[in-house]
Amino acid sequence: MKKVLIYIDPQAVKDSIDLLEAAEQIYGAGESLSYGIVPGTPPADVFGVFDKLISVSPDRAEGFDAAYIADSIEKLHRDFQFDAVLIPATVFGRMIAPRAAMRLQTGLVADVTEIRHHDEEIVMVRPAFSGRMLAGIVNRGGAPVMMSVRQNIFSYAGPRTKKTEEINFNPEPFRKPGIRYISSQPKPQDEDIRESNVLVSGGDGVTRYFDQLNELAEVLNGSVSASRKVVDRGAAPRHIQVGQSGKIVNPSLYIALGISGSIQHVVGIKNAENIIAVNPDRQAPICSLSNIVVEADAREFIPRIIKRIRKGEYK
Amino acid sequence: MKIICFVKLVPDVENFKYDYERNVLVRENVHQILNPEDCSALSVALKLKQENIDVQVETLTMGPEGCRPHLEDLIKRGVDRSILISDKSYVGSDTYVTSRIISRYLEREAFDWIFSGTHSIDGGTAHVPSQVAECLNIPQMGNILRINQAGLFSDRVRTEVDSEDAVLQFEIERPAILSFQYSTKIKLPYIKYEDLERDVSGQLEIVSNSRLRFCDTETGIAGSPTKVSQVEVDSFGRKDTRFLKCDDEGIEEVYQFLKQRGIVCS
């Protein structure tokens, strides 16, 4: 039985559980034992999904001290000899994984979006050149296979009724921390655009009347998102940015208003089922990705389509 | 106080053109730029230097000799010294090996802080700063939005970090690697007129393997634990795009499309 260690990021528990699906794609369903490592008190959700659970020192609990988690992973690997170590590509996961790889003297692949198999080898696929290319990478350095995994790509739908065994973990004290957590200021918790079925997204072509998108989003029962240019110009908050440095979304409909479709933007909407672009420039790269292109000024399109939808509803 | 800034030169991906007809990335004539986040980090350091006489700023780059003109440009903008780690045997190194090479150089250097970007736009792995920190056994923090500059002169600095759902504050002990996020608010200083033609070659130093002394099997493609096995262009272009006008007919077609897909109900 293969052994897979998964880091559970307390700030992204669901994303961490989803890595169980990645583990199944590597070794096949039911072919691996899953070990979860979590800083501090384990959240309730992880019981029943992991086979084994290891919680590490509550006093350095939040998972902010990457060196500490890396030390723990190294120690656990010495005890258990994992075949693979998977870490969600969250803000702190991305600081922990490289350190842990260095300690385990193994190669690390970042931001994996797909697992493939080729001649007995595990091929970890990740976007390169800002997502315009896919690179398949293999680990030649021997065990363990190590990767950070892009959030929102894998989704775990397996059993939640396992008998999770908790493993005691009391290592010798590691390095003293060089990082001290002071405080946290929550970002405005509006809805998460990753959860919307319909996204009405605005680019620089609509920066000056970005507010108009709200009404269209409302009639479509969706949310508003934006390109980075709009965010950089201060017309929209960062947490609704779509793309490489924003969020990866997978709505069933993405309406791109005044978005040119730069490489960095488009990586964020690869999984969108349907795309409608509104853009006067039919050469804009977004157009060739779209089911429908309305060659027009978005300012004209928005009120007209709203009117048509309303008419449909009230007929 | 000495700050070493990591500076990576990357292809200007923002200006990559994608040829959807032929399904290829047009990479001809793509020039190299400073990784945008490194540019933000370096700008913070140079601003600090402008305001405090006892701040020394150095850049550290691992890359081909072709990086030279860029580094000379940075020296003209106020960098005191630029180090270019360059050796044929380093070509093709993955992040693990790159980090070991950079760390071996740094082991013998004195510094108070290292500034870097969080990730680069070509590789985008965000591995190098964390792995160098691990090799040097010092703290590192990524996604930094702001720092409390006065803290740099003491033993610990306050940082604001952009995390999943919150902005977090940490205190980081010196020496450490501070990896910044891209910011539009701060730019590199301009080159002064009198510096335009200044000969700065004396402030640029090339470090090769004759100094760092790795054996051939430790670096480059041979020494890297990860290997690229397949590369493909990720295409998701559609062939059946419909182009519509914003007239009654066009709007009706969009509406029918929404209806068919259950987005709106009639």
Ligand SMILES: Cc1cc2nc3c(=O)[nH]c(=O)nc-3n(C[C@H](O)[C@H](O)[C@H](O)COP(=O)(O)OP(=O)(O)OC[C@H]3O[C@@H](n4cnc5c(N)ncnc54)[C@H](O)[C@@H]3O)c2cc1C
């Ligand atoms: C490291 C890095 C990371 C990045 N990450 C991201 C990211 O995560 N997300 C992201 O979006 N970008 C990202 N970018 C930026 C990206 O390269 C582009 O600059 C950006 O996506 C362009 O935004 P845009 O399409 O809104 O603007 P533009 O490219 O300026 O396009 C505006 C479009 O609007 C159209 N238009 C103009 N007027 C109208 C009108 N009245 N009605 C309708 N259409 C109109 C124009 O024809 C044009 O096609 C990143 C860049 C870098 C370097």
Ligand SMILES: Nc1ncnc2c1ncn2[C@@H]1O[C@H](COP(=O)(O)O)[C@@H](O)[C@H]1O
């Ligand atoms: N070859 C390099 N030379 C100098 N700095 C680098 C190099 N590679 C990475 N870095 C630094 O590490 C950061 C993250 O890069 P990466 O690990 O490639 O995503 C960059 O923003 C740089 O500051």
